[in-house]
Amino acid sequence: MAESVGRTPAAWPDRVWRKARWALLSVLLLSFVTTLLHVVPxxxxxxxxxxxxxxxxxxxxxxxxxxxxxxxxxxxxxxxxxxxxxxxxxxxxxxxxxxxxxxxxxxxxxxxxxxxxxxxxxxxxxxAGGLSLLFPVGYVLLVPWTWLRLLVMSTGVVVLIRMITARRHRLATGPAWVLAALVTGAGFVGYLWVESGQQRSPAKAPHRRGAWLASLASAASTAALAATVLLAAGRL
CATH class of the missing domain: 3.30.720 (Signal recognition particle alu RNA binding heterodimer, srp9/1)
Structure with missing residues (x-):
């Protein structure tokens, strides 16, 4: 019983995260689509x-x-x-x-x-994108509605806090995720997708390269999503 109680403080943040990350991911995808339709008339x-x-x-x-x-x-x-x-x-x-x-x-x-x-x-x-073409995280400045812009910024802060404070990561270390997210922007989506809060086997320790690979994969996926949305909207 004492051992179970001792593990509880470390377990409940992961349980909350496993459910909350889908809502956070939805916010980022919603902001991406609305900004895309605003930027590409x-x-x-x-x-x-x-x-x-x-x-x-x-x-x-x-x-x-x-x-x-x-x-x-x-x-x-x-x-x-x-x-x-x-x-x-x-x-x-x-x-x-x-x-x-x-x-x-x-x-x-x-x-x-x-x-x-x-x-x-x-x-x-x-x-057409301005500085966000050089600094992808700056796209938040192009989000068309103030309430959504604030929601996206809050989501980003929550994800960064999770990257820094989480006791375990599956694919990469916390600092590696922070750097990849801030540099690529797509790292936020990649983190929400792959870092579910599940414990990784000690034999497969997280490494720095995993964050960048996940970020690149997320960037490719969002590019495909962008093409699909623009095609459906008749803007390609």
Missing amino acids: AHGSTHALVTDIRAGRTHTVQTDAQGRVVTVRWNTGLLDDHSYVYRPTSFVAGTHEADLDLRATVDRAAGASARSVRFSEYDATYG
Whole structure:
């Protein structure tokens, strides 16, 4: 009896983790899919933009003028973003003139409906991923909803705490998992998938390489998921 009681403090965190990790994994996958659909908008056109303006489906148009072209973006609903590159049909002197040409074209085509539209500038590079392309964990800054962004950040903190404090790991050591997760981003998903809290055989001690292999496998899996989602959404 004394031996059983002595093992209880070390066992209950693992039992909780085995159930909680699926909820944490669901949060990360949900945020990944929503961010993907936000970052990769559906293909649009001036005609489609004018149609949405006339129908009252959008009241804000974002523009990013670079040189003599303008990247145009607007939203018509939940994760229903559209974007295209506007090229003036006549000669324009520079960036500012290209933006003015776009607005004039939309105003003429939309008529009175254009009065309810607000144009604003945005950075198309940030919208396409920005620094998260170099530092994958930075994708959390692109999560479209504040409540989900906070939930993802909280999930990341919980997983990091688990990596550091867990008494046992199956595939890699805690510090190796922390490094792989922060560098690749996909390491968080890999950890939640493979580190179930089950005790590993002493003959198979965890090593550093396991965290990186799991992270790479998770990155490949999320890439396949991304392609499937974009294909289903008609954005490939």
